[in-house]
Amino acid sequence: MKKTAEIKPEDAAKELIEAYPVKVGRKRAKQIIINEVGLEEQVPEVMANVRTIPGIITMRGCSYAGCKGVVLGPTRDILQITHGPIGCGFYSWLTRRNQTRPAGMKDPNYMPYAMSTDMQEEQIIFGGEKKLKKAIEEAIDIFHPKAIGIFSTCPVGLIGDDVHAVARDMEEKHPGINIFGFSCEGYKGVSQSAGHHVANNKVFTDVVGLIDTPKQGKYKVNILGEYNIGGDAFEIERIFEKAGITLHSTFSGNSVYEEFASAHTADLNVVMCHRSINYLAEMMEKKYGIPWFKVNFVGAEATAKSLRKIAEYYGDKELKDNVEKVIEEELGEVEAARKDAASRCAGKTAMLFVGGSRAHHYQELFRELGMKTIAAGYEFAHRDDYEGRKVIPSIRVDADSRNIEELKVTQDPERYRDRLTEEDRKRLGDEFKFKNYEGMMPDMDKNTLVIDDLNHHEMEVLIEKYRPDIFCAGVKEKYVVQKYGIPLKQLHSYDYGGPYAGFKGAVNFYHDIDEMLSTKVWSLVKAPWDDSPQLTARYACE
Amino acid sequence: MKTREAPVSVTNACKLCSPLGAVLAFKGIEGAVCILHGSQGCATYIRRYMISHYKEPLDVASSSFSEDAAVFGGAASLMQGLDNLIKQYRPAVIGIATTCLSETIGDDVGRILQDYVKNRGAAKLPALINVSTPAYKGTHADGFLAAAKSAVEALAEKSEKENTLNLFPGMVSPEDIRHLKELLADFGIEYTLFPDYSETMDAGQWGGYKLIPPGGTPVKSLKNTANAALTIEFGISAQNGDSPGKFLEEKFGVKNVNMPLPIGVKATDNFIEKLEEISGATVPDKYLFERGRLIDSYVDAHKYVFGVKAAVFGDEDMVAAMAVFLDEIGMVPSICASGAPAGKLEKYLRSAITDFDGKGITVLEDADFEIIEGAVEKTSPAVMIGSSKGYKISRKLDIPLIRCAFPVHDRIGGARIALAGYTGTQKIFDSIVNSLLEARQDASPVGFSYM
């Protein structure tokens, strides 16, 4: 078997598309890139956010999944009703392992509930608005929620149901309740990404800005794009508290409606998952004057860096000192765990194909373990997530993206407030990089592979060719990869583990990866009486 | 929280959507891959959901509708999808199921496929089996049955009559399928069991990867279903809808017998008797021993289970058979709930359980978990039997949950759930009794350690 270093990426890129019809191969070639980082972080162009080819087994989901499942799913007290047939709602029922922690027993938590209008043929033929209204009445009757979100599945748009009109009508009937609809039909856009945008827009127009009372506390920060999978947000909350930073609201892990509604009163937005929530950050800046920058709390170093950046933003000595103290305190345990795991993991290889930010963020943790990421890609990201926001002006808007509304946003005459003085700006300088995401590719080595919307076929080719030590993706890929004798770490659900964010998370991750790489289970595959050379080569275990 | 009067909305459904059932049925055909006609989201959701239960690879393609296709029809997408599937997999069979989207816009998949075959040439193509599975007209159980019927309809071919048996067990676990096959083989019966996903959805380590997992009912055997001497179908879901057995009876005159899933002594006895009759063989000793041990354990544990209430929920075939089994061991299936449309379950249970009205059994048809929770709160059963979806209630009301039905996504072993036959019954019986004992032990103030 060849060592990774001996494999020519050009050969791999060619092999990946060999089995396709010519036209398909040509298209995929533009999404399979050999990385190269030039001056000023120039990287090659990658085609992204384009339609998946029919008949190819993709990792992607639909815009309903992005809207209801990803962005709104983790909020606990906005009651969510899926308008559609039963499946879509069922499949998005608590499947993402978002955790939440209501303050008290009495506080509402609707996350364990999946409400659906369970559309039947009658509604498909005669329309479903009546049933939807009835469902909303029932929901109000049972749960008395403050807010209700209605999520459209594919049939809704086609039969002409107007969920927004229904929301308005029902709101009139129930003045105390904020009711809003999402046009996130699954056929819109090319992946979950469209749904993120739809969700951002609606939360921005219908929720943020409704409550003007700010939270008490110093250094009020919103975190955007952290969904509390496996308790990640809890760990970040812990660190913030220790450092004396007030977490105003998280979009949307462990969040509540009121925090969304008053989020415009915070001093700063920091963005974790750029892909799913950069729209909201941009719009909040324009309308309310809240600056934003990109952070990353995955990886101990990255966490420290992000904390320092927040302290730097405020420029306050007390906060800076606090942050340094926290980092020093936390890093002791982290370093010990890292060194121990790295003694076994260093030099091994990883591939990451997941989501719209995780394929980048988790490279940090592998780097800390001394491991090398040899191929990575996103499921539903856009070019800016690969190449950096600098390419946004040159992104071509195709028919699929045009369908998703771009809101026109203007300054709010009352609520807009410049958070930074001239002095602050001068102090922070250009280096500080607000509104920036440099993308995944500048962070990756030369000659590594960057592949957008990796599909099953290509995953199999990659594994055969490179045999990485670990592959990171989701549950759909897990059992395929493990049939090859290679462990798969789920970076959507964490294989029931976590948290992996922050300092404690890093320790968990080192431990889990070390365990997966050290397992002896594969050595059992080959039975003692089996002497097929292929098996011997593949599962050669001392 | 008040209980609702016949709500129109569903809160925490006790059913899934029909294409999911179709995918499972297609996975029971040797050399098959499947594609869902509609947006890619459905295929992704269904895959991820089934994978979390079976913990096996599962490829489901999609015709990946664009917004244009959603408006103008998806013929071109489907054809391109089929081309790409064939190129990547070289399958023997492609199963094509529709989704709500393609059904809503009225795509005629039959027509599209006719054009496709004409255009590409039948000789070069795998067998194409299509089924209409709008989720707004049925549950996953309906989709499963419809796909199984479509496959038989598409492939069954009249030729010489043979002395074989068709066994269509319905949505049972791979483990149960393996056990049924063992039984048939032990009786020396030539059979076609369909759909047989016992290997495709519960495979071992192959020492490499296989694009299409080995296993499944061979196409040749499916062709032969038309010539069998008898069909046995399990489950009430096959009783008055369209079923593959009924189709074969009507079209080819193959006698069709419906039986409950063989859970419990009596139900298994009935099935074994039937096998004896078909094969002319005597019951192998092995099964007599299994039966003996099972009854022996009934005797041993009688005092722990007698009169104890249980709530059973899930697919109606499972619920029906489980309830009758619980009645057999002296427990009371005080709640029998299914998300399947009303009409069959209560009727069946009334006929199968003696003194039904005297036993305090509540049957909930077309139920969701909100309704089930209300009923559980009211009747306080000692144990819940069904899928992982019962966990919320189980945790809230502190009632042990036995996971023995699809979907199980918070434990391992979903594919190895055993319910069928004497050995399957033995396993479920042991788990029920042990979970009752465990609850009692945990609740005991002294913490006894010997019983």
Ligand code: SF4
């Ligand atoms: S649209 Fe229909 S087929 Fe697709 S997931 Fe939803 S219910 Fe199932």
Ligand code: SF4
């Ligand atoms: S693609 Fe449409 S129908 Fe399918 S899961 Fe998504 S919203 Fe539901």
